[in-house]
Amino acid sequence: MIKREFKVNFKSFLIWLSILIIIFLIVYLLYPYIITDDTVRNIDEMMKIFPTEVLKAFNMDIASIETAYGWVKTEGVMFILLITGFYSSILGGNILLKEENDKTIEYLDSLPIKRNKILTNKIIVGITYILLFTIIFGLFNYICLNLSGDFSQKQFMLLSITPILVGIPFFAFNLFISTFMHKTKKTIGISLGMVFIFYIISVISELSTNIEFIKYFSLYTLAGTRDIIANTTMNSLNIFISIGISIIFIALSYIRYNKKELL
Amino acid sequence: MNDVIVRLKHLKKYYGSARGIKDVSLNIHKGEIYGFIGPNGSGKSTTIRTIMGLINKTDGDIYINGVKLDGESIEIKKIIGYLPSEINLYDDMTVKQALDYHELFYNKDLKKRRNELVKLLKIDENKRIEDLSLGNLKKVGIVLALMHEPEILILDEPTSGLDPIMQSIFHEILIKEKEKGTTILYSSHVLSEVSSICDTIGFIKDGVVIKEDSIDNIKKDNYTYLKITTKEIDKVKKELNLKIIKESNNEIVLLNTMNINELIDKLSKINIDRLLIEEIPLEDLFMNYYK
Numbered sequence: 001m002i003k004r005e006f007k008v009n010f011k012s013f014l015i016w017l018s019i020l021i022i023i024f025l026i027v028y029l030l031y032p033y034i035i036t037d038d039t040v041r042n043i044d045e046m047m048k049i050f051p052t053e054v055l056k057a058f059n060m061d062i063a064s065i066e067t068a069y070g071w072v073k074t075e076g077v078m079f080i081l082l083i084t085g086f087y088s089s090i091l092g093g094n095i096l097l098k099e100e101n102d103k104t105i106e107y108l109d110s111l112p113i114k115r116n117k118i119l120t121n122k123i124i125v126g127i128t129y130i131l132l133f134t135i136i137f138g139l140f141n142y143i144c145l146n147l148s149g150d151f152s153q154k155q156f157m158l159l160s161i162t163p164i165l166v167g168i169p170f171f172a173f174n175l176f177i178s179t180f181m182h183k184t185k186k187t188i189g190i191s192l193g194m195v196f197i198f199y200i201i202s203v204i205s206e207l208s209t210n211i212e213f214i215k216y217f218s219l220y221t222l223a224g225t226r227d228i229i230a231n232t233t234m235n236s237l238n239i240f241i242s243i244g245i246s247i248i249f250i251a252l253s254y255i256r257y258n259k260k261e262l263l
Numbered sequence: 264m265n266d267v268i269v270r271l272k273h274l275k276k277y278y279g280s281a282r283g284i285k286d287v288s289l290n291i292h293k294g295e296i297y298g299f300i301g302p303n304g305s306g307k308s309t310t311i312r313t314i315m316g317l318i319n320k321t322d323g324d325i326y327i328n329g330v331k332l333d334g335e336s337i338e339i340k341k342i343i344g345y346l347p348s349e350i351n352l353y354d355d356m357t358v359k360q361a362l363d364y365h366e367l368f369y370n371k372d373l374k375k376r377r378n379e380l381v382k383l384l385k386i387d388e389n390k391r392i393e394d395l396s397l398g399n400l401k402k403v404g405i406v407l408a409l410m411h412e413p414e415i416l417i418l419d420e421p422t423s424g425l426d427p428i429m430q431s432i433f434h435e436i437l438i439k440e441k442e443k444g445t446t447i448l449y450s451s452h453v454l455s456e457v458s459s460i461c462d463t464i465g466f467i468k469d470g471v472v473i474k475e476d477s478i479d480n481i482k483k484d485n486y487t488y489l490k491i492t493t494k495e496i497d498k499v500k501k502e503l504n505l506k507i508i509k510e511s512n513n514e515i516v517l518l519n520t521m522n523i524n525e526l527i528d529k530l531s532k533i534n535i536d537r538l539l540i541e542e543i544p545l546e547d548l549f550m551n552y553y554k
Contacts, residue, residue, distance in 0.1 A: 103349070110347075112337045115335060258335075261317070262317045263312055263318055
């Protein structure tokens with residue numbers, strides 16, 4: 001069964017991974033032509049116009065976009081986290097619910113297999129794909145950055161791990177939400193909306209110290225990219241919270257799925 | 264009786280205040296074919312899905328092999344073969360892949376029985392599930408329900424989409440299953456479809472099992488049509504007090520549910536020109552339950 005799960009979910013994995021790779025490939029290929037002495041001067045001028053809070057929201061106060069790696073630390077990491085968020089959320093929302101949406105659950109649930117086993121298989125496949133997504137994209141990024149110039153390898157490694165800290169909780173949260181639904185159409189909207197809302201919360205929280213507390217309402221805070229870029233360290237608390245949130249929502253999904261009416 | 268394999272006791276299922284099933288009690292004995300008859304929306308599929316654990320019962324008890332079902336049971340699922348009314352399989356698979364996939368869930372070799380059924384039902388294993396017609400999909404569903412040689416077969420409207428020849432082959436398969444000792448719950452809204460192979464019939468109406476009896480007893484019921492020609496139509500109505508099927512000037516057709524002696528006694532009080540007593544067809548009897 002698990003083999004089939006990998007096969008069924010491979011296509012969306014490939015599509016989302018390709019989207020991210022294509023975006024980055026375009027940037028890496030064009031960057032040497034975009035970033036010249038003149039454009040760097042223009043960017044510097046432009047940066048002076050922006051308030052510090054706005055620059056902070058995009059890590060531009062602690063990183064420069066003069067190099068490809070600089071772009072990764074600012075806008076690049078934003079793309080990585082957003083797209084991993086989308087992929088993980090949609091995967092979590094669909095992986096289990098697809099059986100109900102396609103009405104194959106009536107067949108699957110009549111087989112001698114426990115619902116817990118069905119769920120466990122789907123969770124293993126989902127998490128494996130999120131890890132593979134991060135690893136494969138990290139490798140791609142590593143090769144491209146190696147070709148484009150010097151960069152901090154430790155910092156890059158830490159930044160490359162951050163999508164996992166966000167992706168798995170997104171997956172677990174949406175998996176839990178999906179146990180209340182019967183159609184995937186509804187969960188896709190919820191998944192995408194949630195990623196946007198959490199991302200906007202994390203950006204807004206950087207705009208003023210007065211509203212900084214709202215960052216605790218966003219899963220994107222778990223990425224902790226500012227710490228990594230500024231200090232080349234990862235806040236271990238974020239790792240524990242990410243694991244904790246994932247465990248809680250996965251446990252709730254088991255409880256809920258065992259009681260769920262499947263038709 | 265101790266050979267009851269499937270027993271439902273006052274099973275209820277409500278969706279909020281909406282009725283799924285109100286009171287379903289039935290007993291299916293080992294090795295019998297039980298016809299579960301009712302019109303569309305009467306609660307047949309809800310009952311079956313509750314037995315299968317796909318939906319949760321609101322109240323009542325389900326016993327399989329004497330064991331009260333309370334939550335999931337892999338052991339019970341292993342001995343059940345289930346054919347839903349609308350079969351939905353994985354579209355991306357071929358028939359062969361679907362049958363291979365099914366085999367993975369049972370720790371025994373299913374090849375022999377699988378091949379027999381595929382041959383009997385004339386199934387092309389190389390076709391993709393998404394390309395199958397409704398009838399061919401149903402045939403694959405039949406193989407899936409039967410290939411692990413279950414002790415209990417639960418079939419929900421199994422012949423919908425099958426042509427008459429295939430229906431006949433399917434019924435022959437079921438009779439052979441019965442001979443092997445398999446217990447079969449056969450749901451249908453067409454009585455004539457099941458009356459030839461069933462041992463017992465349970466009629467369900469508006470979520471309630473209104474009658475459960477052996478097919479022989481049902482046929483033995485003294486239900487007859489009385490066609491009476493008389494000038495005393497009003498007296499006939501008053502004396503007999505039976506359900507009127509048809510009425511014209513001097514002729515009335517009634518559904519007789521009285522025993523024959525009582526009937527003769529009452530008829531003797533009426534001046535009758537002509538009397539015709541006909542056996543009621545099973546289909547009409549079925550319709551009578553639902554009027």
